Amino acid sequence: MQAALTAAWTTHIPLLQTSSPAQLVARLLRTHLSPGLHSYTFIDFCAGAGGPTPSIERHLNYKQQGENDGSGTASDSKDQGRKASPIQFVLTDLHPHPDLWARAAAQSPNVSYVAEPVDAANVPRDLVRRYRGESSVGGGEKKVFRLFNLAFHHFDDELARRILKDTIEGGGDGFGIFEMQDRGIAGFLSCCLFGIATMIAAPYYAVLWGAPLALVFTYVLPALPAVLVFDGWMSCLRTRTADEVEALLRTCGAEGGEAEIAKWEVKSGSEMFMWPVGYVNWIICVKR
Incomplete structure (x- = not known):
């Protein structure tokens, strides 16, 4: 089942699909996190069998190396590639699949994984610190962006609040929720x-x-x-709407209360990848 879901994320059928859902997610991240995209390390906290994350990595870093996907020019991408090192992605899960993840890591030096179980509601602080470091663009510390691909609907409200609270208090600088279904x-x-x-x-x-x-x-x-x-x-x-996720964010009980929550900006939308019913519903939230 996990392999089938991965295929749903990564398959692009010409004429039927404008792009694969994973390619669409890569485009959304580039659009809404630029120009600071390369200051982030992306950690997938519900990677399952690997999901779309290795494919997202390929699309983002391939674009950086000069491929023009329609959102910019090839020369602009080459200029950016000379300034920035490749974007790094990390696979984690409460129920890890290190054998499957090792295959993805072997295919790209920009994909790594944590073989031990990682609870998205109680992420070890040393794990977050491990993936911080000096950014290759403009210096400064790397940021951590948490990915939830076809996963956030698994959590009930209490667990979802704990995950959002941990994101805010545990050194997170942004998170993205990407679903291929809605109500x-x-x-x-x-x-x-x-x-x-x-x-x-x-x-x-x-x-x-x-x-x-x-x-x-x-x-x-x-x-x-x-x-x-x-x-x-x-x-x-x-599957929650963006307003419902934002309500959970406001009531997650994070230290600092409303003043801390106000530092986070929520963007959302729905993008078609296959007519007439194939959509990626997305929420991207970043700390200002």
Whole structure:
């Protein structure tokens, strides 16, 4: 299931999709964190089997090296690349998958991982300090940006508040919540299409993953598409709006109260990656 969700993030089907969802997230980060993008280290606190983070890293750093993706010029990217070192990404989870993460790290020197369990609501302070250091752009200390890709809806309100409180008090400088579903009709329909796509692509991914049993649990006993669709519907019901996340942020009980919360700026939106129902719903919050 995690591998299927990773494929949903990273697959780009020409003509059907304007981009992969992961590429869209990379574009959103570049748009809303520039010009200070390279001052951040990105830590994925719910990486699962790897998710979209390795793909996001490739899109961001490839763009930096001079690839023009339509949001700027190649010459501008080359100039920026000479000034800044590659952007670093770190994979963590409460239930780590170091074997899978090691493969992603082997494919890019800009992806690393923490093999020990990491609780997003109680992140060790030494872990945050480990990924800080002098920024390659303008000097100063590196910042930490926390990623929650298709994950924040898993947390009930109490746990979500604790995670946001830890972000504010634990040395976080920003966080991003990216979901591929919402509580609207488009979200529910997209889950249905995901189930159909899983059945169509099962032979390809069974070979790619080296998992022939995926064929059994797709066609003989269609547990995989059924569970993915049902899980998607439940995720739709649990996905919060930007206003609801901001309300949790205001009531998370962080030290400093309203004065501290006021230092954080929340941006949000919804971007289509596949007509008519494929959307990435996003929230980006940074400390001013």
